[in-house]
Amino acid sequence: MPEVVAAPSNGDVEMTDAPPAAPAESTPEEVESETLYIQNLNEKIKVAVMKQTLTNLFKTYGDVLDVVAHSNIRMRGQAFVSFKSKDVARKALKEVKGFPLYSKPMQVTFAKTRSDAVVKVLEEDRFDEHKKERLEHKRKQRFDNPHAVKARAKRKAEKVDGAAPVPTTKRPNVLMPDEYLPPNKILFIQNLPEDVNKDQLTTLFAQYPNLYEVRLIPTKKDIAFVEYADEGSASVAKDALHNYKIDGETKIKVTFARK
DNA sequence: AGCACA
Numbered sequence: 001m002p003e004v005v006a007a008p009s010n011g012d013v014e015m016t017d018a019p020p021a022a023p024a025e026s027t028p029e030e031v032e033s034e035t036l037y038i039q040n041l042n043e044k045i046k047v048a049v050m051k052q053t054l055t056n057l058f059k060t061y062g063d064v065l066d067v068v069a070h071s072n073i074r075m076r077g078q079a080f081v082s083f084k085s086k087d088v089a090r091k092a093l094k095e096v097k098g099f100p101l102y103s104k105p106m107q108v109t110f111a112k113t114r115s116d117a118v119v120k121v122l123e124e125d126r127f128d129e130h131k132k133e134r135l136e137h138k139r140k141q142r143f144d145n146p147h148a149v150k151a152r153a154k155r156k157a158e159k160v161d162g163a164a165p166v167p168t169t170k171r172p173n174v175l176m177p178d179e180y181l182p183p184n185k186i187l188f189i190q191n192l193p194e195d196v197n198k199d200q201l202t203t204l205f206a207q208y209p210n211l212y213e214v215r216l217i218p219t220k221k222d223i224a225f226v227e228y229a230d231e232g233s234a235s236v237a238k239d240a241l242h243n244y245k246i247d248g249e250t251k252i253k254v255t256f257a258r259k
Numbered sequence: 260a261g262c263a264c265a
Contacts, residue, residue, distance in 0.1 A: 037262060039260085039261080039262095069263085070264090074261055074262095075261070076261080077260090078261070082264095111262060111263085112262050113262065113263080115264065116264050131264085134263090138263090
């Protein structure tokens with residue numbers, strides 16, 4: 001379970017001098033929403049963990065009403081994060097866009113449709129109606145699915161041709177906290193007491209299967225690297241030993257190492 | 260790439 005974590009940026013507030021005049025040609029001016037649609041999420045991360053992480057990350061901008069994510073083919077790598085207002089969503093979008101969560105820069109836009117959670121809070125009386133409509137719409141989509149898919153693919157293809165190269169490289173404004181690193185068979189141990197030795201650590205980490213090697217850093221006595229045979233084994237040990245009180249008092253920090 | 264909410 002990820003811990004509470006620093007916001008991705010220093011929270012600089014920008015004035016919203018909205019330029020409503022000419023919709024930039026290749027930028028089909030997005031309609032704002034209380035909900036953000038996030039893409040390019042690391043698909044190795046289990047959805048429960050991802051949802052928890054997103055909640056923690058986004059609550060620094062305002063109350064998070066809901067986070068929806070699915071692991072099926074069509075929906076994996078994506079999530080919907082709902083706030084109580086568009087203002088909050090807009091601010092969050094600006095600051096979080098391009099932020100590398102679990103090593104993958106998040107792609108953030110406004111969601112196309114209204115979330116149940118938002119309707120529930122903003123217009124509770126219409127909630128049932130909203131849900132009815134939504135499900136109705138879903139039924140229809142399913143029905144004429146094959147056509148829709150083809151038409152969509154075609155439009156996409158055309159669009160790609162004339163489109164300007166997408167500026168995929170947005171430099172993150174902050175360094176990724178350890179907790180957001182993707183799984184790795186190597187663990188990074190921090191906050192070790194000065195006097196631990198290799199044997200102690202080996203004994204500790206060998207409680208969990210497939211330990212491969214423990215490496216101490218001669219010059220930095222409070223950190224170490226612990227390697228397992230595979231990511232799964234490393235992950236088990238990490239979950240078990242993160243915040244473990246190694247000498248009865250100092251909690252060690254165990255995260256995946258950076259690649 | 261992919262816009263959901265049992």
